[in-house]
Amino acid sequence: WANPKCDGVLPPGSMGLPFIGETTQFFSPHSLYDIPPFISKRTRRYGAVFRTSLVGQKVVVSTDPVINYEIFQQENKSFLLWYTQSFLEIFGQQSLVTQHGMVHKYLKNLILQLVSPENLKGKLLPVMDKATRKHLNSWASLGRIDVKEGSSKMIFEYFAKKLIGYDENMDPNRKLRDSFQAFMDGLISFPLNIPGTAYHACLQGRKKAYKVIKDIFEKRKASKGHHNDFLEYLLNEVEREDTFLTEQIAKDLVFVLLFASHETISAATTLAVKFIADHHQVLEELTKEHEAIIKSRGHENSELTWQEYKSMTFTHMVINETVRLANIVPGIFRKVVKDVEIKGYTIPAGWLVMVVPASVHLSPNKYESPLQFNPWRWEGQELHAGSKSFMAFGGGIRLCVGADFAKLQMAIFIHYMVTRYRWTVMKGGDIVRRPGLIFPNGLHIKISGRQEWRSRSFESRLKKQTTDATGAFN
Numbered sequence: 001w002a003n004p005k006c007d008g009v010l011p012p013g014s015m016g017l018p019f020i021g022e023t024t025q026f027f028s029p030h031s032l033y034d035i036p037p038f039i040s041k042r043t044r045r046y047g048a049v050f051r052t053s054l055v056g057q058k059v060v061v062s063t064d065p066v067i068n069y070e071i072f073q074q075e076n077k078s079f080l081l082w083y084t085q086s087f088l089e090i091f092g093q094q095s096l097v098t099q100h101g102m103v104h105k106y107l108k109n110l111i112l113q114l115v116s117p118e119n120l121k122g123k124l125l126p127v128m129d130k131a132t133r134k135h136l137n138s139w140a141s142l143g144r145i146d147v148k149e150g151s152s153k154m155i156f157e158y159f160a161k162k163l164i165g166y167d168e169n170m171d172p173n174r175k176l177r178d179s180f181q182a183f184m185d186g187l188i189s190f191p192l193n194i195p196g197t198a199y200h201a202c203l204q205g206r207k208k209a210y211k212v213i214k215d216i217f218e219k220r221k222a223s224k225g226h227h228n229d230f231l232e233y234l235l236n237e238v239e240r241e242d243t244f245l246t247e248q249i250a251k252d253l254v255f256v257l258l259f260a261s262h263e264t265i266s267a268a269t270t271l272a273v274k275f276i277a278d279h280h281q282v283l284e285e286l287t288k289e290h291e292a293i294i295k296s297r298g299h300e301n302s303e304l305t306w307q308e309y310k311s312m313t314f315t316h317m318v319i320n321e322t323v324r325l326a327n328i329v330p331g332i333f334r335k336v337v338k339d340v341e342i343k344g345y346t347i348p349a350g351w352l353v354m355v356v357p358a359s360v361h362l363s364p365n366k367y368e369s370p371l372q373f374n375p376w377r378w379e380g381q382e383l384h385a386g387s388k389s390f391m392a393f394g395g396g397i398r399l400c401v402g403a404d405f406a407k408l409q410m411a412i413f414i415h416y417m418v419t420r421y422r423w424t425v426m427k428g429g430d431i432v433r434r435p436g437l438i439f440p441n442g443l444h445i446k447i448s449g450r451q452e453w454r455s456r457s458f459e460s461r462l463k464k465q466t467t468d469a470t471g472a473f474n
């Protein structure tokens, strides 16, 4: 166990206990701002590349930016995308993440029918704009909201509708979104299907959500009308003769997209709100940028345009800085297809390599004062692609297909938050990594409409003047 076979020299490290390996240490919770202690301890001891064993797998961890970049570029050659057993059971054996080569390319193009920049600009932007306004207005009417829960609901609501015509409000018993709640903990876990484990909770959620999706597919196939959603497109595609798409792949695709969309963007949005609230200068600069956009419009109330979105340079810097610090995806795994040489070491075929974005994003060798939230560090930098020092959305051919969608939603949200509302953090905001990102007590803000604030302050000024005047009269 401790000295696995290898035709060469393995990287240094420890394989831990038989079967369990070093899994327990890997899962020990830590704070948002740390390189996972599991990683930092071992890099200090063994260097930038070391071996270990996690969830029953032999793993080489790379914290070296150049090697990480190379791993992304070598996809389908020396390395293949790999997800944990728990991940595959949960997301489906036919889902996009299990596909390679032509089928992967085909499925990625299918998703781009929904979230490519072209389609975001032409089709999704108005939907996202309307949904964001509606939800922020309802938050302001309530006067308070947990941003994590609220943004998750908002994204799920419009995206599930666009994807499969699902309307949670019309279907209160099924609560598709609730089925995804237990997922973050279970995705990277031991595949122990015993009640009480994170994995078990996740599988139960998968079962429930999948049943809803299956029923929607069946109902739709039996219906004759037009629906103008992604499901209609998928079902037409399944009917074609020259296609890779089967109904099973289509269902797993819908499942992955439903989860990936609302969980990731709501986490990034919540973090952005937290960072902005903690950094007044950032809020001021954002307000300046967005007020200028409104001023240069004909009508203050018109919806956000693509050109306006593209002009939000500082907002894009804030988004990049948020996802750099947040490291929403804690580890990116690849399976080694054939023995590879790295830094004089051999990684045998069948092993995994794990790229840890935090080890690059929080490294003082790559970023000055890396633990500081400083959007200005992105001034003049490339903001829209992966690189050796920025891999929040991965890299190479597996680069996140939803990155543009996520950034657009965050930018719309920021636009309305800084121009139309007054808000302050009330409670929550704790963030734990296990190693997935968890918000144990949400992020609760107090929020009110600016207009309402203005008229309220106008009214109170008026009242004060009247009282003063009355006092003087008396």
Ligand code: HEM
Binding pocket: 081, 096, 097, 108, 115, 256, 257, 260, 261, 262, 264, 265, 268, 323, 328, 329, 332, 333, 391, 392, 393, 394, 395, 397, 398, 399, 400, 401, 402, 403, 405, 406
């Ligand atoms: C802030 C938000 C997001 C972050 C930080 C993020 C991060 C990532 C990362 C790091 C990968 C690469 C994984 C790997 O190489 O193994 C990835 C892949 C992926 N993401 Fe995202 N993502 C986000 C939003 C989204 C959204 C909104 C969607 C849905 C439309 C999405 C769908 C996907 C899919 C389907 C893949 C797999 C791509 C493939 O295998 O080719 N992501 N994401």
